[in-house]
Amino acid sequence: MKKNLLIIMLLLVYAPFARAQKTDDIASKTKNCKKFSGYFDFYWDEAEGKIYLDVDKLDKEFLYLNTLPAGVGSNVLGLDRGKIGNSRIVRFIKSGPKVLLIQPNYSFRAVSSNADERKSVEEAFAQSVIFGFKAMAQNGDHTLIDLTPFLLHDSQQIADQLSDSGQGNYQADESSSAVYLPNTKNFPQNSEFEAIITLSGKARGGEIRSVTPDPDKVTVRMHQSFIQLPDDNYKARKFDPRSGYFDTEYMDFATPISDPIVKRLLMRHRLQKKDPTAAMSEPVKPIVYYVDRGAPELVRNALIEGASWWNRAFEAAGYKNAFKVEVLPEDADPMDIRYNIIQWVHRSTRGWSYGESIADPRTGEIIKGQVSLGSLRDRQDFLIAEGLVQPYEDGKPVSDKMLKLALARLRQLAAHEVGHTLGLLHNFTASVNNRASVMDYPPPVISLKADGTIDLTDAYKTEIGGWDKRAILYGYQDFAPGIDEDKALKEIMNETLKQGFQYISDEDARPAGSAHPQAHLWDSGNNAADELNRLMVLRKQVIDNFSEKAIRQDAPMATIEEVLVPMYLIHRYQAEAASKMLGGLYYTYALKNDGQTVTRFVPPAEQWKAFNALMGTLSPDALALPEKLIEKIPPRPVGYPRTQETFKSHTGLTFDPMAAAESAAGATLSFMLQPARAARLVEYNSRDNTQPGLLPVLNKLIALTWQAPQQSGYKGELQRLVNNLTLKQLLTLAADGSAAESVRGIALLQIIDLKAWIQKASATATGATKANLLFGLSQIKLFEGNPDKFKPAAPLNMPDGSPIGMDDMACGM
Structure with missing residues (x-):
């Protein structure tokens, strides 16, 4: 008995010391490390080149996102800089010495107050363990893990993509990979990690050889984010296929058998009126976008102006000052999840711009919008304007029309990509309805004046479109208490249809054999054949008068070709649009009894008109270049090789x-x-x-x-x-x-x-x-x-088209 009492007394004496020793575990393990405080505290061990994560949120869900901030550089492979991978809800769980990062299966749910019903669905479908870790130290509800192996793995699955595309067999090489500290940061609502990842292997494909200095060592940067999920005060909105929004969907097994089991929610930012009963109200919290300080002043001003067009759509939905665009403050970091960003991205060639969102997969709530605009896009429009205006005449001042066109395009582009981050898909029928949406892909609308000169004054729209206002009204209208939201949304959609707005998106416009005669990229006019005929008349005027006035003083004469290309092929997209009238079918995303015409053949006369317009592009007169122009294009000089x-x-x-x-x-x-x-x-x-x-x-x-x-x-x-x-x-x-x-x-x-x-x-x-x-x-x-x-030799390809300086893939333009 005395022995037992002695043991108990010793335990009581040494218990505080033992707790102190355990408390010091994490501190002692990280005493020589640099601490980054934020959403998840983490430590940088310079000597070991490791990141240690303090997991203080066991069993608490958060959003995990991986991106590719420095890519491979090949459009063919699709591994572009800025590529966003999967966003997933995950949580850490601990079992003995192991910590697992697990992804629950939100594709299958039971939205029910019955815990057993929810549990039965959760246990019916597989979950996924994303990664496993060994606990290094523990202090109460804090567990320290070595995050480095997770950061150095091929989170973007680039090795698989290179193998599938025939470029070679690769795997992540930890010996040639390391944490990239400049972009490893911490914020109150998100923790950001980046690593230099080298994929080692044996190159086989020509594409990977063309874009890497050593094709057996493909080095990129991969970024991974842990993001706090929003609170439960957001109200999800039911998706309508006619609304023009992205959607998220899941199966709800708690649904009555009389109702559809698949639930679809549209994606949007959280926005509420201070006074939902008022026709016009300030928001509880506005949606604010911040423009990259690194963009040149002229460009920055154009981006702010174009993105700000959306405020007019929110005004039409009854909001005052609900959407704002500002320059990113000097003390702000674009990686902070609290900032919606419009960034100016530099590339070696022109390429797509993107509008992408980080969203809560459970509800469709957009947490952050991120726009990436290629810095060479304005130069492509400038080039198109040079070909149209031919401004370089000896002894005369150079016209400002090229700059005006380029800036007008940037305004439209900013509005377009921001629209994606507000939840909106492309609307590729907007061009037939007076350019009713900035979510279409617009070519510059060019016309001929009576004297034969080019008129660019109406090249691009200068405001948000009518369709855009109706779409924002549907997605963001805040209804007063007591209003039947389903009924109110149906009334909004019925009025949109009554006003004559049409909506057709990517899947019906992009494929080569698509059928809708009004759904196309880079087309204009309300009849594709008529517009093609009009454009061919304008093209002939431009080509017949094309000369060295299209290039700057002291430019090599051979570079006339660069300006000639978009002029000679100015009809390329309109011809593709006109071809859709052949065997074409008008149709809508009609719902039962919504009053829309479901399908309708293109009238025969319209199809034959399109056929004749297309044949007009094949005539010798249309294809021929003036002899005087051909004589002015010599072989390429040294330093100016042929390009795409x-x-x-x-x-x-x-x-x-x-x-x-x-x-x-x-x-x-x-x-x-x-x-x-x-x-x-x-x-x-x-x-x-x-x-x-x-x-x-x-x-x-x-x-x-x-x-x-x-x-x-x-x-x-x-x-x-x-x-x-x-x-x-x-x-x-x-x-x-x-x-x-x-x-x-x-x-x-x-x-x-x-x-x-x-x-x-x-x-x-x-x-x-x-x-x-x-x-x-x-x-x-x-x-x-x-x-x-049998496979005959394919005709030579046209020089690269999209993005015509004009893709939004998913969301590029």
Whole structure:
């Protein structure tokens, strides 16, 4: 008994000392480290090159996000600087000496007050352990872990992406990786970590070799963020597919069997009126965006002005001063989750700009908007304006029209990308309704004055569009207590439809064979064919008068080509838009009984008008360049090599006007004879015999190319070029195993008929015409030898287009 009492007394005496020793565990482990206080406190061990994280929030959920702040530099691979990876809700849990970072499965829930019901769903679906750690020290509810292995792993799965794209086999090399301290920071609501990651392996692909100094060692930077989730006071809003918003969705197993089990919520910022009953009210807390201080003053002012357009949309929704744009304060850090950022990003080439959001996956609430604008975008618009205005005349002051156009585009671009971060998707039908939305992709609207000069005064819109105001009203209207929100939202949408606004987004506009005749990128006008015809008249005026006045004094004459490219191809997007009228289908995202027309064929007369407009782009007159211009474009001088922005060439070092024509004509023909479009022509004609049908379209195409009277000289050569491209496109369609069999059969019939015509015509033809006919027969013979494996040489590609200095992927423009 005395022995037991002695043990108890010793324990009581030494217990405080033991607790003190345990309390000092974390302190002693980190005594030589630099502490970063914030959301999760962490420590930097300079001697070991390690980050130690103080996990004081066990079992408490937060948002985990990974990004790619320094990328590979290849659009083909898609591993661009600024790429945002997955955002996931996670939490730390502890089991014995282990700490696990676990991701619960929010795709399946039971939104119920019944804890057992919630538990049954949680246990029915797998969760994911993102990473495991060993506890290094512990003090009460604080556990210290070594975060470094987590920071140095391939969080963006770049090795897998390089392998899948045939570039080689790689893996993260810890010996050549390290924490990147300049971007490892801490803030009250988020902790930020960055690392230099080297992927070692054996390069195999040409793309990775073209963008890395040592393709066997691909070094990038990967960033990882731990972000505090918002409180529970946000009210989620039901998603409507007609609203123009991004959405988040999940299955709710607590839903009554009479209701849909899949729940969809739209994504938006939190915004509340101080007085929800007032027609106009100040917000409880405004939405504020901050512009990068590193942007040049002229640019910065344009970005502030363009982004600020959104305040007009919020005013239309009954808010006063709800949306603000300011310059980022000097003491603020753009990595702080509390700041919505518009950053000015430098790249070696022009590229997409992005508007992306960090959002709560549970509710769709946007926590932070982040816009990245490429700094070379304004230069591309400046280049387009140089080609249109040709301002460099000896002895005369240089026009300011180029600068005005570039700044006007930047205003529109800022508004567009900020729109994405407010939750809005693209609206690619806005161009047909007086440019009703900044969420469309706009080309500069150019017109000819009576004297033949170019008018750029209305190139870009200078305000938010009507659709944008209606969309903000739907997403952000704050309803007074007692108002039936579902009913009120339905009334807003009905009024939007009544006002004639249309909405079609990416999935219906981007694919090559898409069908909607009004949904396209970089098009304008309310009728694609009419606008293409108008644009071709303007293009002819520009090309006929194109000269060295398009380049600066002392610029190499060869650089005329850089300015010529966007002028020669100024119709490229409008031609693709017009092609959608062929086999086109008007449709809407209609809901049952909402009054919208669900589907409607494009009238036959409109389809034939589009066909004729497209054929106009293939005529020798449209494809030819003036002789006086060709003579002014010499081979490239030293220091000015060909790039992705110049035309390809069949003629070696010299400028090749035939190759320029080949790239333009080949693109138009591929638009017209796209397999899905061809299949719709067959189907729609079978359902309505007034529809054009594929065979009549092919008959007319052949009549206007191969069977048309042959010209001589340069224009005759252009005509024969189009003949060859037409046949190649027909042969490609007939050999395409993925095309509908009815399409392949009709293409084959056309080829057989054309073969018979060529055989007859070649009997009396001479010279270049006969050579063209014989080459056509040789191509048909190759096809007949093995139709399933036949693949003719593809036409030369046009120089890079999008982003036309004009992509928003997901959200680029």
